Amino acid sequence: MDNSVINILEANGIKPTTPRMLILNAMQGYNRAFTLGDLEKDLLDIDKSTIFRTINLFHEKKIIHNFDDGSGSVKYSVCQDNCDCGPDDSHVHFYCNYCHKAFCLENVVIPAPKLPEGMEMEDANFVIKGYCGKCSRNAT
Numbered sequence: 001m002d003n004s005v006i007n008i009l010e011a012n013g014i015k016p017t018t019p020r021m022l023i024l025n026a027m028q029g030y031n032r033a034f035t036l037g038d039l040e041k042d043l044l045d046i047d048k049s050t051i052f053r054t055i056n057l058f059h060e061k062k063i064i065h066n067f068d069d070g071s072g073s074v075k076y077s078v079c080q081d082n083c084d085c086g087p088d089d090s091h092v093h094f095y096c097n098y099c100h101k102a103f104c105l106e107n108v109v110i111p112a113p114k115l116p117e118g119m120e121m122e123d124a125n126f127v128i129k130g131y132c133g134k135c136s137r138n139a140t
Contacts, residue, residue, distance in 0.1 A: 005025050009024065012062075019051075019054065022043060022046060023050075023055075024058070024063070026043055027039070027058075027076070032101045032102060033069075033077045033101070033102040033103060034075065036076075039051050064078050064079060065079055068125055069093060069102045069129075070095065070127060071095065071102070080106060090109065090123070091104060091105055091108060092105040092109070092110060092126045093125075093128070095127050096129075096130070096131060098132070099135030099136075101132065103132070110124045110126045
């Protein structure tokens, strides 16, 4: 584990305990969005409640963001360095109908919709569903 995990935690006012460092390191290791279940499966030595509390802490501190891809499981992804998880940082997510993995498309921004007078956007969830191009379409 490198010092970047400790630096991220300390920069966000989080004490770098061993479980938190292991959890963030695991999160950074995914090349796709992940679920609570993914972390529980990959971090068998860490109590499930500790993983859950850590996810909530990281979300609160904007180290990770979450989204609903319609699969029934909330997905999480580590935020980019310049993200503040505000409406201006909203990006598109992609869900593969075949391998059931979800990905952040950081460079595809959700366009700001023109809302009726008095309404203000606080969050947006835009999910494109299709074939990711990396899996077998027979994975279902």
